[in-house]
Amino acid sequence: MEIDELTPAERTVWEAFPKGRPVDFRRTADESPADGGGWGPERTVRAVVLKALLLDGPEERGEVAALKLAGARITGGTDLRYATVDHIVRLSDCFFDGVLNISGTQLRYLNLSGSHLPGLTGARTRVDGGLRLTGCRFRGPVRLGGAQIAGALYLEDAEITADGARPGPVLQLHQVTVGEDLCASRLRTRGEIRLNGATISGSLRLEEARLSGPGDFVLNAEALEVGANVLGRRLSTDGRIDLRGARIPGRLDLLYSRLSNPGGTALRASSCVIGEVWLRDGETIRGRLNLRRSQIDHLDLAPEMLPEQVRLLDLTYTSLTPHEPPERRLPMLERDEDTYDPHGYEQLTAAYRRTGDDHAARLVQLAKQRRHRTTLPWYGRWWGRVQDATVGYGFRPMRALGWLLSLLAIGSVAFALDAPPALKADEAPPFNPVFYTLDLLLPVISFGQESAFAPRGLQQALAYILVLTGWILATTVIAGVTRTVSRQ
Template sequence: MRGDAVDFAGRTIPASLIRDLLTDQLDQRGLRISGAHLSGQLDLSDVAVARPVVLRDCTAERPVLLDRARFASLDLSGLVAPSLSAPWLRLDHYLLVQDARLTSEDGWALDLAEADVGGHVSLRGSRLSGVEHALHAPKLRTGSQLHLAEVRADGTVFLDGARLGGNLRCDGATFTATGVALLGVDMQVEDNVYLRRGFRARTGSDRLAAVRIRGSRIGGQLVLRDCRLTGQRALDVKHVKTGKEILLSPEALDGGVELDGLTYVGVPRDASVDEWLDLLATRTPTYASQPYLQLAAAHQAAGNERDVRRTRIAQQRDLIRRGRLTRWGRLWHRVTGATVGYGYRPALALVWLVGTLLAAVVLVAAVAGPAGLVRSCSTVEQVGHALNAVTPLAKPEGVKCQVLTTTGLGRFVVVSTWVLQLLAWAFATLFVAGFTGLVRKTT
């Protein structure tokens, strides 16, 4: 058994024999055993051997203990055991726990807290079931990728503070928990985070998100494609920073989403601008300006000016609906929205100005004129008088027309022209302010 691979084909050997072999003089090729049934408890805690250890397709009656152990590499693929405890494990190369079956009735199925692996970690195809955590790996460090593809986890996959030197791959995995299904607050992932190809995460909590990676730093892409996140809150990526694009389809989210503080490079993919704006307005718990500003900045960098305006207008509408505004602040936003599109459509003020002038013409030429209330004026002069009365320009000399105020209708027309003049001045001012950006809001 020293160096050569030995297949026990299901025969039972004492678990203590493994420790004896590792602490005895060991071949350079390490220890390689497969198909063994281990009686008793396999306890390799504090064992330090600079050799590879392979225990494939083995079955253990009791939890396997690897606390503070150190090996060149470790392959426990196919392991069937109540649990695997390996906090502070140190490996020079890789850790394989593929197609394993770990079911704990009183703790964590797999504990890799503060483990340090020089290469990659692969749990591909494993079935993990824990009372609280299926995988407990806070501050796990890897030199390369963490493979969780096709893992079935009943309990939280806990990766808070992990430092991964490559990708986090969860392709085809299914995580289910009463709390957060995938919890990775303050992770650092050098490359991409892949939640795709049938990935499923479900939480039974009304408060916690199915996937919560708040505050994480991702060097590459955040990919949520062909996946399903289910819960009252499906996804929490607050204050996550990615070095490249984010690929997220709103259809992947069966629940709300936390996006405040999320930053990314480029325009979000897998969703149209309309879908993103609907996501921000209807699927986020509260109003926040940053997601809108980030989206607008992405389209600004891409040269999509039309989408920039749409995004900023949508932000202001959401601010009115859910933001913390005073009554007067809300009224002002409604006015600027209707008149200049919150400063992003100043031409609207010109439309209102033209409408004001037309209203004045109707009052003077179509109401006061036929009623005989305009003295010594032709129809053309009446139109000129109406425009002169309300337009925000200097008044010319020698005005001939005058509206008689001896009747109630005459007084109404005159007072109405005063009101229209104020409105005309207001619309002209709003146009100038909107054109120069004075009423644009970034709150």
Template structure:
């Protein structure tokens, strides 16, 4: 007879299953073994007859210590059909609940329940579970169970582990697992977990990590497969080895004290994502160790890493990031303690030999990388636009190899590299922006100087990039190449000017090397002196050069002045003027300031006159080029002493 409080007596039991459960509580040695009602095949549980049915009220009575044993050790049951609603709301259970392979006719309620532990494994629960504010001393497990109409665990407190290995939860047009504010003391395992509907972990805490390896999250109606922003994971976070999400995985603001590993994870857009392309939200995450988006990782949409902080390395070797109409990776302002590896893995170390691949823009602007940015062997594709946006990035070293594939512009403006820059030949002048790029050294495998200079010749002239490269060569003791770089920079400047300025540039370069080779003036001077000496010796013999007091074209035709009568036997003319010396005469024409009196006494006529004018102009040009070149050199030294080349 049912008591006034609603409790059952043994005589009230209506099925063999209920009597087995009642008697098992009296048989102390058997309490540790499950009460076997029938084969645990819950998929067909709705058809189980009375002999396998147990009313939920009896289970509740035993759990509250009102059954045959007031101090039950555990309630373990296998292969039963639980009729009526199992409601344990606001109850304190006297023992753990362990149901295996059972079928539930109605919804289960654990709201505000306090229990030593709850295990519902390999069960079929067609009407869902309400477990808001449930509190367990040990674990809460739903492994292998199939649950429809969702599970709610708002503000639940799990003292042990939360186990949902191979659990399947379905909720059409809604949230399949709602666990905002959940706290799990010893970690959560969701390996091979399946959800058709949205999973929500907003603001939850996982004490020893969260493992969702090989989980499948699909059919979200609002575009979010996993809404888990502001998680606190006091261990490692795994979405790896076959993890798949159709819809955005939002981990914005999450803190992970261990490793963030998404190796082999697959993140795809769902049909509900109409207005956004983001599939993985990691903005402002804090990861104290390494983050892995590598080895068969796949994202079909934007991976958002805005202002993320990673204490170790960000490894993306073998990862594929595709968003051909937008940004593949948005990591502006990211801080990484060690390396960012957007490269090809080392096959010799047994790693996946496939390289990093991005189809869409990769944004690393204002990133701070303590180690290296390694893009060797990586593929970056964003044709007709920017493939890599690294404006303002700082790093210990930046590496591109000849195997790096770049289809699009690489923006390295204001990048600061405290160590080595290795650019290879993959960066062409038409696809790289270098204004403000600084670096301390160049990689050993970088191309020769000629190819380096081709790398600097972009669409616009930027003097800083030439001075930066020259300073590196100078710091390595190669002052000759440093000068050649600076000269190439000046040539690039004049190539961008109008043609009259270009002509002046050619003269400026040929005469004094834009001020970096002032000794070239002496070469030109010696060459002109030799040419002039020979030329004016020939012109004098034809009387096209004559003393100032004789005009060979106006004096009488029969008036003849033999050469000896003009020069004299002692090196002077008959009138006491200096004797004609073609070499001194040439030098007098070439030196604008110095007066050797040769050009004052000996007057050119006809062809000699034109030759003299040419030599005077050449002399003034050389002098002007020398003065301007030296002045430019001193001005450059004051503006940028790091590129002062003696």
């Protein structure tokens, strides 16, 4: 392109390029690029001029050429598909009339901070440094699927909407590779962010982000792999987050968050391997929480954040905080939509035992047996109620002693008032109502009283009741002790 074909604004940019001098058309520091559609020719640059500069622009010996432009209106679509750009590109606070297309392009560094664009297409692009989209406003989708970014990807304070665009994600980052952090704090989107199969060597930062897509995905990140953390402190979502199969060695931080997707799944983190999950100090989740089959080293979960529907089948965790009484933790197992799953009760029991709270662990095991009872046929439920009432399934052994002492008192008083006659008066030992009652209650031990006396009428009915009750107590105590011993 000849320099005499350029407008005064374009000539200024052209002459600054060889030495990498910045060109700033902004009139005030606080002007908004949203008004860029009305900027005049004194700050308008054609996209074809920028393309010519980047691909075949003038250079000077001893200088580092670079395109550094601020506050310009860039007209026409910028098409750099499959090009190799060896220069630093910084187009900050600019207004783009057309979509910037860098699909398959190899870049050293690209900075579009504060700019307004109708969209960005960059599938399979490669950036040797960082890609900075801080504070950008996109009126259409951003497509960076399969991109390879050696440095960090910056999306802080960016806003992405795609009203009127064809259906699909507003931010496509599937199969993207980021060598450092993906920084998206305070990001605002209206539509789906797709991060399926993405690999981020550092952390995914979503602090104070606002993601909206009611009834649909807001973050679809199946099989996401990060090298450190997913930080979503004070994250607010209206739609579904899907992290199925994610690998997060650090922490999934959702402190102070607001997750909402009424009638659907608000957070799905199933089949994940996560170091720590922090889910507390925020609003109650509106929608379903799914943590099925995940492996979590430390689960920091506040009961008040749990929704009415949870799915915890085969969830495994090593420690659970904050320390809450079983009455606060058990509802999360009872809200599970799946059928009775003993694994969840065993996990909660193990968490209490690691903290030395054996009493809480026993209460969880008792709740497990009661939940299991609801799945049995009528005769199993009847027998379970007997074990529960007598010895609390072996977790309340003192209850059996109470039953025994009560029955012993009743029998002793009844037989003391009306002693049964001896079978052989000359051979029978002296009658003792206490030991006679013990003979009836204890099916194994014999004090020689039961065989020497023969109750009649109401005495015989009472004797039958005591014998039957004694066998039931003995059976339930043995079953409870056996269960306790095998568990330990």
